[in-house]
Amino acid sequence: MLTFKRVCFISTLCVLALTVGCASPSGPSVRYGDSKGVETVNTDFGSTDLQTIAESMARSLLDSRVVIDSREPPRVTVYDVKNKTSEYIDTSAITAKIRSQLTRSGRVRFTVSTSEMQNQVDELKRQNQSGLYSAQTQTRMGNMNGAKYRVEGFIGSIVKQTKDVKDVFYNFHLSLINNETGDIEWEDEKEIRKTASR
Amino acid sequence: MHFNKSSNHMLTKSFLKLCLVSTVVLISACNSTPTIDEMTVRMRNTEEVKILDMRSIKVNSLLKAEATIVVKSTKKAISYRFMWIDKNAFQVYGDEAWKPLPVGSGQSGVLFGIAPGPAAETFRLELSSD
Numbered sequence: 001m002l003t004f005k006r007v008c009f010i011s012t013l014c015v016l017a018l019t020v021g022c023a024s025p026s027g028p029s030v031r032y033g034d035s036k037g038v039e040t041v042n043t044d045f046g047s048t049d050l051q052t053i054a055e056s057m058a059r060s061l062l063d064s065r066v067v068i069d070s071r072e073p074p075r076v077t078v079y080d081v082k083n084k085t086s087e088y089i090d091t092s093a094i095t096a097k098i099r100s101q102l103t104r105s106g107r108v109r110f111t112v113s114t115s116e117m118q119n120q121v122d123e124l125k126r127q128n129q130s131g132l133y134s135a136q137t138q139t140r141m142g143n144m145n146g147a148k149y150r151v152e153g154f155i156g157s158i159v160k161q162t163k164d165v166k167d168v169f170y171n172f173h174l175s176l177i178n179n180e181t182g183d184i185e186w187e188d189e190k191e192i193r194k195t196a197s198r
Numbered sequence: 199m200h201f202n203k204s205s206n207h208m209l210t211k212s213f214l215k216l217c218l219v220s221t222v223v224l225i226s227a228c229n230s231t232p233t234i235d236e237m238t239v240r241m242r243n244t245e246e247v248k249i250l251d252m253r254s255i256k257v258n259s260l261l262k263a264e265a266t267i268v269v270k271s272t273k274k275a276i277s278y279r280f281m282w283i284d285k286n287a288f289q290v291y292g293d294e295a296w297k298p299l300p301v302g303s304g305q306s307g308v309l310f311g312i313a314p315g316p317a318a319e320t321f322r323l324e325l326s327s328d
Binding site for chain 1: 291294295297
């Protein structure tokens with residue numbers, strides 16, 4: 001009898017221990033970080049590089065003669081930035097960030113870019129050709145504003161690696177070109193060096 | 199109207215006092231330019247960075263700011279950013295991204311910033327280390 005009681009007690013303890021063991025958290029811990037903080041996980045193109053390049057280019061363009069001397073904010077369109085590095089970089093994220101910073105300044109106006117053009121055309125067609133919209137409110141064809149300038153550029157990199165050290169040099173280059181004359185009105189570049197060592 | 203010697207002396211004393219108070223008020227009013235320490239926000243230990251001077255100017259209604267710094271020999275990763283403040287002392291245009299200090303250990307250089315828009319009237323330089 002006493003032995004049976006003891007067995008029951010030990011069994012209960014084992015079940016309890018198992019239950020507690022299974023209920024304890026075993027997944028990865030998750031926490032929010034500073035989205036503007038310096039990120040140095042590895043030498044790959046990262047959030048700090050994206051933010052630094054966008055800020056640097058936007059401020060440099062705001063400080064250029066084209067923007068300073070214009071009475072009206074100049075109209076600019078954005079072309080894709082070519083990725084000449086060996087790694088995958090979403091360059092549209094860089095141009096989008098530059099554009100949002102420049103738009104926020106109120107000193108530059110942007111027209112739809114080549115990648116956004118299809119949506120613009122589709123919307124104009126929908127309003128003008130579907131016959132669903134009243135004549136008073138529909139947007140009319142042929143009134144789009146042409147951009148006087150276009151922004152285009154590239155990002156390149158030089159990577160050197162030994163057993164213990166990896167050195168990556170990024171070079172981001174951006175130009176503002178006059179669409180009518182073809183003159184390069186402004187140019188700037190931002191260089192970033194990242195070194196990882198064991 | 200006649201004043202005796204003591205009342206004349208009293209008047210002179212009062213006048214001198216008034217002059218002294220006015221001068222002190224004027225000096226304190228003129229001396230409202232914030233110091234470099236007041237313009238700098240240090241987070242964590244960044245004493246390796248010494249700020250030599252700061253200047254700002256409005257060009258085309260955008261505030262440009264510069265700070266000349268010297269970095270003592272250190273292995274710490276120090277970062278910086280500018281905070282833009284409007285005429286009512288409110289922060290405007292949100293937080294900038296933290297940027298690694300472009301000046302190497304044991305070197306001097308200039309940190310440069312332009313406000314994202316025309317509302318910025320003054321700035322603070324923020325420094326942080328890992």
